[in-house]
Amino acid sequence: MESGLYVVATPIGNFGDMSQRAVDVLRQVDLIAAEDTRHSRRLLQHFGIDTPLMAYHDHSDDRALRRIRGCFEAHESVALVSDAGTPLVSDPGYRLVRCVQDEGHKVFPIPGACAAVAALSAAGLPTDRFLFEGFLPAKRGARENRLQALRTESATLIFYEAPHRIVDTLEALVEVFGPTREAALAREVTKLYETIRRSPLSTLAQFVREDNNQQKGEIVLLVTGASARESELDADVASLLIRLAQELPARRAAAVVAEHTGLRKKQLYDYLLSLK
Missing domain, CATH: 3.40.1010.10 (Tetrapyrrole methylase, N-terminal domain)
Structure with a gap:
């Protein structure tokens, strides 16, 4: 040779x-x-x-x-x-x-x-652009900060995750990206107990949380990229808006954030509607 x-x-x-x-x-x-x-x-x-x-x-x-x-x-x-x-x-x-x-x-x-590419090919998520992120930080604060930085990324996101952290990671994704963002779990790809499941993040988190078998083995998580509307908002503003909308009606939450940021109330309200 x-x-x-x-x-x-x-x-x-x-x-x-x-x-x-x-x-x-x-x-x-x-x-x-x-x-x-x-x-x-x-x-x-x-x-x-x-x-x-x-x-x-x-x-x-x-x-x-x-x-x-x-x-x-x-x-x-x-x-x-x-x-x-x-x-x-x-x-x-x-x-x-x-x-x-x-x-x-x-x-x-x-x-x-390659686990990342194999999972992407069968996930049913957009494949024209994707971003491989590997493993997220193990500590909660660092993990959430990294997800906040990725929240407005428009490419499909690909993560590897350890079985003992998969529930916490999915819950963090729901918190940062919102419950309706579509995602896919690809577990034990090519092996006997292969699982490939696509659904909104909140549904996926519940599925994994309630089935201990989904918390074992080699895991790839894929998340659809942000929509054009989501990408328009600064990550901190979007996070604040989502948090307020959990306590207030959508129009009121949009009005409060608009008052403090100078952004248009309609833009903020439409952003909240896009998450539903």
Whole structure:
């Protein structure tokens, strides 16, 4: 094989999604650098691949990097794999790819499964523009601040989320984006207990809250982008308006915010109507 770093996508749950090219590359390279060798060894054993395996992630020490560099100095080839899916998509590898390129070696992408793209393809949400956000902050305040910054984004939003945080995240999405914003849950994609469900955020939150099985496994959350009307309002103004509308009639809430911001009352009232 040509010397270089081969970034190899692996299945996200179904071994049948492994491409023949990926199998061939993993058999022919001189070394495989894996995020978790215990996890990757099961994949290699399934396909009868006995290539030497080492652990590598973005926090690996200099010894790991020296071993990989040694391969390139000997004009050998190295494959990079993550636990599942495409490396570098919310997974380790970014620093290694930069280092390899900066030292004049080639990087070859071997495409395949990606949980975010697979979920998007089956979610039933707009796909012409999307924004991958990875994992939201674990702490409540930081998470809500990040969602506030995304509230007026018009592209479909894609998040990964941990099972033990999925209920809290959905409740935060309802609070910030409103109960009627359409969203989709894609859980255990390509696996035995795959779930793909699209509904308004409030309905989706209730579904997950009431079914403990939906709080397990690998989870992708997708949220429809803001409408043109939503995007016109500043995030802080929109948040204040929504909060007031929970306590006051929509016209009164719009009037109060208009008085304090100088915005047109009709614009604010129409915004509230668009959320219903």
